[in-house]
Amino acid sequence: MSVPTLELNDGHRIPQLGFGVFKVDPAETERIVLDALEAGYRHIDTAAIYGNEQGVGAAIAASGIPREELFITTKLWNDRQAGDDPLAAIDESLDKLGLAQVDLYLTHWPAPANGHFVNAWTKLVEIRDAGKARSIGVSNHLPEHLDAIIEATGVTPAVDQIELHPAYQQREVTSYGARAGIAIEAWGPLGQGKYPLFDEEPVAQAAAAHGKTPAQVVLRWHLQQGYIVFPKSNRLERMRENIDVFDFELTTAQQDAITALERDGRVSAHPSEVN
Ligand code: NAD
Numbered sequence: 001m002s003v004p005t006l007e008l009n010d011g012h013r014i015p016q017l018g019f020g021v022f023k024v025d026p027a028e029t030e031r032i033v034l035d036a037l038e039a040g041y042r043h044i045d046t047a048a049i050y051g052n053e054q055g056v057g058a059a060i061a062a063s064g065i066p067r068e069e070l071f072i073t074t075k076l077w078n079d080r081q082a083g084d085d086p087l088a089a090i091d092e093s094l095d096k097l098g099l100a101q102v103d104l105y106l107t108h109w110p111a112p113a114n115g116h117f118v119n120a121w122t123k124l125v126e127i128r129d130a131g132k133a134r135s136i137g138v139s140n141h142l143p144e145h146l147d148a149i150i151e152a153t154g155v156t157p158a159v160d161q162i163e164l165h166p167a168y169q170q171r172e173v174t175s176y177g178a179r180a181g182i183a184i185e186a187w188g189p190l191g192q193g194k195y196p197l198f199d200e201e202p203v204a205q206a207a208a209a210h211g212k213t214p215a216q217v218v219l220r221w222h223l224q225q226g227y228i229v230f231p232k233s234n235r236l237e238r239m240r241e242n243i244d245v246f247d248f249e250l251t252t253a254q255q256d257a258i259t260a261l262e263r264d265g266r267v268s269a270h271p272s273e274v275n
Contacts, residue, residue: 002246003042006228008158009181012135014104015071016223017243018043018230020187021052029055030062032234037063039239045161045185045230046097047075047108048089053096061098072097075108075139076124078275081116086123090132105133106161110145113275117141121149121157137161139187140271143176150180159228161185166203166221166258167195167265185228190218194267202257210248219245221258 005013019041024032029052033044037059046056053074060070074097080089090105105124110117124136137159138149150156160177164170164186177184191197198204198214206217215231219242222229231242250258 003040003243004246006183006226008135008183009156010135010158012103012158014135014159014183014228015043016228017041017219017245018045018071018073018228019239020045020230020232021056022047022050022187022232024050024052024055024232024234026052026055028234030058033059034063035236036239037065039236040243041239042069043071043073043230045073047077048080048093049075049077049108053093057096057098067099071103072099073104073106074102075106076120078109078111078114081107081111081114081120083119084123086120086127090127094132101131102133104135104137104159106137106139106159107141109140109274110138110142110271111275112145112272117145118148118152121155122153125153125155135159137182139185140274141173142271143172145271146176146180146182156180157182159183159185161187163188163266163268164222164227165189165191165195165265166197166200166218166261167191167263168267169259169262171262183228184226185230186222187230188267189222189227189229189231190215191265192267195265197261200258200261202254202261206250206254206258209254210250212245212248213241216241216245217250217258220248220250221255224250224255225259
């Protein structure tokens with residue numbers, strides 16, 4: 001299974017499809033991530049707040065896969081953005097992961113009411129310059145937040161990781177990303193199982209036409225839009241299904257019909273509400 005890579009604005013490359021571990025039980029993370037690695041995933045998306053970095057690290061160590069073949073992302077939680085605390089937070093994450101460097105480190109949310117996300121970004125730049133993160137980016141940042149951090153530092157994030165699926169496409173953020181060279185990572189790419197994407201007719205029709213599942217069609221839509229995805233599943237058969245999306249292509253008409261499913265269908269929190 002060969003997953004294509006995309007070039008980020010700092011020249012480093014990222015596998016376009018990975019495995020997310022939000023809500024993966026810390027006690028089960030090592031086994032589940034080992035299953036994902038066995039299924040062929042090489043890009044893992046975790047976060048300090050998920051409480052399972054240690055399990056991800058244990059799986060990396062147990063897998064014996066050379067470090068350079070893996071792409072590991074983690075994230076700075078909102079209560080660690082002030083002062084020099086991000087510098088301590090990355091050291092704690094690296095320690096739990098058992099790594100000297102992550103491939104990508106993100107500010108998890110702007111948490112605007114706290115007023116520290118610009119400081120957090122200046123510290124992520126320091127973390128990158130110290131070699132503890134190869135690339136740096138943000139998550140859940142809206143255009144106003146992106147403007148503020150770029151203006152303060154002159155450094156454009158490599159990625160913005162946002163809730164995005166066919167029913168909630170966040171076009172203001174994606175067009176900002178296209179203009180500024182910020183890659184878009186789509187979290188909740190399957191609508192977190194909360195939005196009935198799989199019953200939508202264009203999804204079901206394309207699945208029948210290609211002999212694929214609705215989940216595979218939705219993931220394929222993301223990939224053809226140019227987004228980076230890391231669907232989550234605890235089940236090996238679904239992990240295999242979700243990475244088995246490189247042997248077919250949606251036609252332009254199928255892609256467009258799925259793009260027309262925009263319904264402002266946000267399933268999770270809004271960036272201005274999370275602090
Ligand atoms: P997702 O859209 O990947 O949905 C996961 C759910 O979809 C699973 O629990 C399962 O019930 C279902 N599912 C998975 N594969 C399926 C299949 N083949 N067929 C049918 N159902 C299937 O949602 P997610 O896990 O929230 O998002 C993916 C990743 O994005 C996370 O694991 C995490 O790494 C990241 N994330 C980031 C943020 C953020 O704020 N930055 C927030 C949420 C998630």
